[in-house]
Amino acid sequence: MIPERLFEPSDERVLYHYCSPEAFVSIVKNKTVRFSDINMMNDAEEGRWGYQVWLEVANKLLAPGPQIGLPEPVGLDFIDAVDSFWSVSGVRLTSFIAAFSKDADSLSQWRAYADDGRGYAVGFRSSALRRLPIQLLEVCYDLDQQVREMLISVSAVFLEWLDKGRDFDQPWFRQRCLELAMSSIAFKNPAWRDEQEVRCQHVVSVDISESGWILRDDGGESEGQPIAGVPVEFHIRNGSIVPYIDLPFDPTRDPIAEIMMGPKCPNSPGNVLFLLGNSGLGRIPLRGAGAAYR
Known part of the structure; x- marks a missing residue:
């Protein structure tokens, strides 16, 4: 795990999900948040x-010279073991994510994710998101910081490995490597820094066998209680087949703090209020993005 990437906001902290008008209506009517396979995101990286x-950190650890804070040099056997389990994790598990932003009024996100400003940014309370079987990860866009955090986390695994007998076959070691791989999705190219993203991550199992390739949601845990998995579905996005799951949120616990209407949104507030009322969500505050309602 890369602990610096874990996001632990206050319950009332609001995070914004930019979406098209169609996706907004689906969220309101179905009371769900859509999570898509990370391999099908708009960022090719x-x-x-x-x-x-991770590879940059591995090369640093293998470079000649003493490693600060480590009692002995990190060997190639350790690096290869971490890399092996990291690679296997991508075959057995994959991250499905829902993207949120700290910014309620981002022009680039209106254009990219909200139908060129005709859509919405749904402001979810952090408490509502944490009740989902997910992990909240705060994205880091600074490469030097990414390398520092990865170096610290890998060094911690190395020290634990030394302390526990230098055995690569123990379940705890495989788990640490898996956690590194899963939390590394909170590192992104600096070009995306204006999005101020917080990622909701839900891990889905990958089952590849001679009988077929299957994505399976095994569920998770929320507030100390087990949560059953939901069906993995597929739809077409820009010609690509995209796996997704819809995770339900509890509409009785005020999950949505406010709704931002995009700068080119053609609807009046009344249209949105009727949709919310008829869907059982009550009257949620509405705001216009960057301009008065039109």
């Missing part, structure tokens, strides 16, 4: 950027 950071 998804899933690979974090691995490149």
